[in-house]
Amino acid sequence: MAITKDAVLAALATVEDPAVRRDLVSIGAVTRCAVCDGRVSIALRAPGATSDEARSALAEAALAAVRAHAGESGAGLVGMRIEFLDKDGAVVGVADTAGPKRAPAATPPTPQAAAPGLPGVAHIVAVGAGKGGVGKSTIAVNLAVGLARAGRAVGLLDGDIYGPSLPTMMGLGAMDPVVIGNRIQPFMAHGVKCVTMGKLVEPGKPLIWRGPMAHGAFKQLAEQTEWGELDYLVIDLPPGTGDVVLTMAQMLRLDGAAIVCTPQRVAQDDAVRAAGMFRQLGVPVLGVVENMSYFVGDDGTEYDLFGRGGAEQMAQRLGAPYLGGVAINTRLRVNSDAGDPSANFAGDDALARDLTRLVERLEQEVALAASQTAAPTLTVR
Numbered sequence: 001m002a003i004t005k006d007a008v009l010a011a012l013a014t015v016e017d018p019a020v021r022r023d024l025v026s027i028g029a030v031t032r033c034a035v036c037d038g039r040v041s042i043a044l045r046a047p048g049a050t051s052d053e054a055r056s057a058l059a060e061a062a063l064a065a066v067r068a069h070a071g072e073s074g075a076g077l078v079g080m081r082i083e084f085l086d087k088d089g090a091v092v093g094v095a096d097t098a099g100p101k102r103a104p105a106a107t108p109p110t111p112q113a114a115a116p117g118l119p120g121v122a123h124i125v126a127v128g129a130g131k132g133g134v135g136k137s138t139i140a141v142n143l144a145v146g147l148a149r150a151g152r153a154v155g156l157l158d159g160d161i162y163g164p165s166l167p168t169m170m171g172l173g174a175m176d177p178v179v180i181g182n183r184i185q186p187f188m189a190h191g192v193k194c195v196t197m198g199k200l201v202e203p204g205k206p207l208i209w210r211g212p213m214a215h216g217a218f219k220q221l222a223e224q225t226e227w228g229e230l231d232y233l234v235i236d237l238p239p240g241t242g243d244v245v246l247t248m249a250q251m252l253r254l255d256g257a258a259i260v261c262t263p264q265r266v267a268q269d270d271a272v273r274a275a276g277m278f279r280q281l282g283v284p285v286l287g288v289v290e291n292m293s294y295f296v297g298d299d300g301t302e303y304d305l306f307g308r309g310g311a312e313q314m315a316q317r318l319g320a321p322y323l324g325g326v327a328i329n330t331r332l333r334v335n336s337d338a339g340d341p342s343a344n345f346a347g348d349d350a351l352a353r354d355l356t357r358l359v360e361r362l363e364q365e366v367a368l369a370a371s372q373t374a375a376p377t378l379t380v381r
């Protein structure tokens with residue numbers, strides 16, 4: 001039987017904060033508790049969680065208590081994630097652990113289980129969305145550029161073969177594709193190695209792919225590109241649930257997928273479906289990004305157009321990390337149209353800060369996903 005929220009709270013009521021020597025529930029340290037399909041996600045603002053060691057000890061105590069409350073040998077617990085918050089609510093550490101090991105037969109094989117990696121590529125991260133127009137490509141581009149600006153070797157694969165946006169957003173305008181032997185040489189723009197179908201077909205031509213053609217096109221872009229050594233390959237996926245995502249899950253071992261969502265309920269519903277699809281394919285959900293969170297007018301007034309915070313709540317329901325939000329910002333749109341994403345990071349304004357924070361959170365989650373074991377792991381911002 002899957003574990004319930006009440007059981008988690010009862011378990012946390014037996015765990016003592018080391019600073020105040022009282023249990024986590026009675027001192028109000030549990031600021032969030034959500035359970036979805038056996039995945040537990042909690043946020044703790046615990047006065048005693050002031051160091052890596054203290055957080056690690058607290059995470060272990062909480063995990064042991066929850067396992068004990070999760071029924072016989074903790075069988076109802078699939079995974080548990082604790083976000084440690086500082087007094088301002090910023091995430092200062094994350095502990096993430098799998099539940100007790102199950103018999104192998106209980107886990108059906110997923111397309112990911114047999115997927116190989118790409119030689120020379122350390123981490124592969126997909127960026128997906130439940131529907132089009134939510135800013136998925138914008139976020140993929142800015143994550144890639146932000147990672148490159150942080151000194152990582154980064155590739156960006158425009159897997160949105162039906163509507164490639166990279167030629168415009170990365171400013172690839174005058175560059176011509178180069179193929180040596182049968183290897184595609186990626187374009188170098190804003191410190192990122194990019195490939196896109198948009199540069200391999202006639203501009204403006206409609207791209208109509210049947211399932212097997214879409215499979216072949218994606219496979220070619222991923223496997224025949226001369227990526228070299230990369231810390232990260234970021235993949236901009238087509239919106240929704242379809243052939244390309246299945247192809248990707250079968251042919252590439254991913255660290256996980258980030259899901260971009262706008263705050264409205266209808267966008268959330270599609271994003272939940274996308275998350276379900278990734279999990280069914282065996283691709284971990286690294287987190288949710290809330291794009292177009294709100295709008296800031298010229299006078300600095302914030303307008304809550306779509307219901308700010310909706311995607312964060314959805315992430316909690318999914319038991320997935322919330323990676324952060326990006327406001328509606330004219331500069332972001334203008335820089336995207338001008339093919340100059342580097343300019344988004346140039347100033348010291350909310351846009352640069354939001355994007356930089358998003359990049360940091362993604363790296364944190366990738367590190368966690370890569371190091372996931374049965375024992376709790378901790379990363380600190």
Ligand code: ADP
Binds near residue numbers: 165291327329337
């Ligand atoms: P998708 O890949 O989900 O279809 P895009 O990334 O192509 O969406 O974004 C759609 C349009 O919205 C683009 O013109 C982009 O510049 C703009 N856009 C995306 N996010 C924002 C934002 N936060 N503020 C302003 N414009 C945005």
